[in-house]
Amino acid sequence: MNSKDKYENERKSIRLIFHEHKGRYGYRRVTAEMRNRGYEINHKTVQRLMNEMGLQCKIRKVRYRSYKGEVGKIAPNIIERNFIATAPNRKWATDVTQINVGAVKLYLSPIVDMFNGEIVSYNISTSPNLEQIYDMLDKAFAKYDCLDGLILHSDQGWQYQHYGYRKRLEEHHIIQSMSREGNCLDNAVAENFFGIMKSELLYAEKFETPEAFMKALEE
Template identity: 75%
Template sequence: MGAQVPQVRGGRASQAAPFQGNGRDSRGAGAAGPGKRRNFVAHCGGASSQQGRCRELGPESPPRRICGAPRDGVPQQTTQQTNGTSHGKTKEERAADRAGEAQGGKPAPEGGERAAKKIGGLSRGTGAPGAARLAEAIEGLRPEYPLALLLELGKMARSVFYYHRKRLEDRGKDRHAAERRAVASIFFEHEGRYGYRRVTAEMRNRGFTANHKTVQRLMSEMGLKCAIRKVRYRSYRGEAGKAAPNIINRDFSADAPNCKWTTDVTQINVGGAKLYLSPILDMFNGEVVSYNISRSPDLEQVRDMLDKAFAKFASLDGLVMHSDQGWQYRHHEYRRRLKERGVVQSMSRKGNCLDNALAESFFGTMKSELLYARKFESPDEFVKALDKYIDYYNNKRIKSRLNGKSPVQFRSLFEQD
């Protein structure tokens, strides 16, 4: 024998055994009975110690036996032979047994075969079925077969199956049912004045977290559309003509009448028709010096407005006439007429309504107190009411900034002083 075996006395090895075969230490395995000696050499041969593969050598005979080897001629199945089987049965057979036991307590191999055939049929074609499709098939077979069997045949984790089953259940439900009710409630509560942005903001105030795009889609699906704000009239038509400098520069105060005037054009919708109002206001007291109302915002409207204003005063030298950059005020005829009367032209900056805030304020007041306060059946009816309102506005309507006086009263007191 090429190996040296240590002698064991009293349960302890007197000398360490030399290394054998696999590069691991070998130790004595215990003490023998009186008068007997047994030599043990542990040899793992590359396998793990958990598998219990060791070799035992007797005192005289060199033959070696692997622990767990077959005894009395009975063959032992190896790990590779038992992989995928249990007690000599394949996976399919064990699955069939479980299917039969779940249904009647007796194995029914043909039941598992039918389930395997149905699930396996999904893989026919160019590729394997998707997880969602496989989960749908498993859900359809659950009344006939146990879930564990179907998951094993489909090679699907239980968590993956329940995930896709929940998605299948949610497919037929309205995920935004609560949001739909809230959108409709908010829309009708505000009588259709809210668009999707304001509806979204109100929903967030009520605890919802819906995105504005979701709210817009829901409103579209339910046919909810807010009242469209009427398009404002814009007189700007590009760089035609010549622009004047902004002399007023938002200084709307004046020390005396006829020092600073302002003008603008606004659109008025009455009975399906459009009217255009063009007034001149005195910045000293807000008085309407002259005005023209027409069905078309043309140059003739501006001519008439200027004629009425210029006819009231013999001299207007040094007067500053302010306006926006509308095409009427950039027209060479308008500029020429101002120059002939010694009027200095001033213009707001482009696209800045606050530079002409005095005219915009008058339009807002007139529409709130006249146009929106009453219902007019025809444009002619509104024109008559406008004549009366402007007379009322100049002579009777008091203003806090005028010390509780009307524009005409305030001007009269100034002229008396």
């Protein structure tokens, strides 16, 4: 049996999912939907089959890079791609992404709970700075009396290396974890949230103003 015959049904389903979502799904989201439909298939196989069929996600990725070299202290990668949490507030992920609305650049900084994908808190700003990160943290801390032993994972962005950020985590007995340099898969939970948000909100609608986008994001 050749490869094409082996994956005949998978190819049909992949093509169907891709066109159902108007080409907005990349191989990771197609893989997730395939599993929802009962297929046992990994993302590498889906990626290869999509490439063979010429199915490329139409969404243009805009990624804000916060890494500026080592400006503070690098934390170890405690998560090590183990994104499974057995209860809320055990493992959180955070990152910053750039969002273009017309000529305006916005920066979204959320905290995502690995247990259920819930957005614990977020800040959206016209400038990626420490005040944005502190506001996001303060909103999260205000929700819970005790976060002892929580792991908060990020990339090696300069904000997360900063003494003020690390100090805030220490004060709440939160363990800091960081991705390896330049390895976005180490922070896949935050990356996946950004992909979904951009596919289903930012690129799915036409926003005339930053305020219109921010209102839709809140909703």
